[in-house]
Amino acid sequence: MAIGILSLMFIGILILSILFSVLMIYFKNTNKEKGTIIISAVFGVLIALLNASSLPMNFTGQILIAIIIGFLSVVGVVLSFTKLSKTYAPQIFIIVSIFATVLKLFF
Numbered sequence: 001m002a003i004g005i006l007s008l009m010f011i012g013i014l015i016l017s018i019l020f021s022v023l024m025i026y027f028k029n030t031n032k033e034k035g036t037i038i039i040s041a042v043f044g045v046l047i048a049l050l051n052a053s054s055l056p057m058n059f060t061g062q063i064l065i066a067i068i069i070g071f072l073s074v075v076g077v078v079l080s081f082t083k084l085s086k087t088y089a090p091q092i093f094i095i096v097s098i099f100a101t102v103l104k105l106f107f
Contacts, residue, residue: 010106013047017098024091037080037090044073044097051105066104072097 020040027033048070052063076093084090 013105014102016043017047017102021095021098024094025088028088028091034080037094038077040094040098041073041077044076044094044101045070047098047101047105048073051101054105066101069097069100069104072100 020036020043023036024033024040027036048066052066052070055063055066072093076090076097079085079093080090
């Protein structure tokens with residue numbers, strides 16, 4: 001029973017990751033761009049924290065890697081408020097953060 005719920009949670013995380021990535025690219029240069037970037041970044045940080053908190057305490061290297069990958073979302077948000085917001089750099093940082101965290105969480 002618990003494994004089924006866990007697999008549904010993983011499938012939900014994967015679907016939300018794909019959805020947020022597509023929405024960030026779709027809403028480029030519109031009024032909804034900042035909102036999708038911030039929501040996607042928060043989602044990326046939450047998944048990174050889920051990944052880091054699911055590891056045992058003696059896996060400090062893996063925990064540090066998970067936190068650093070989650071920090072890429074914060075970098076993407078900071079870049080979205082600078083001159084680089086006209087490029088795809090903020091979206092790339094957030095998408096890499098989300099999918100690297102999802103891959104690290106799954107494998």
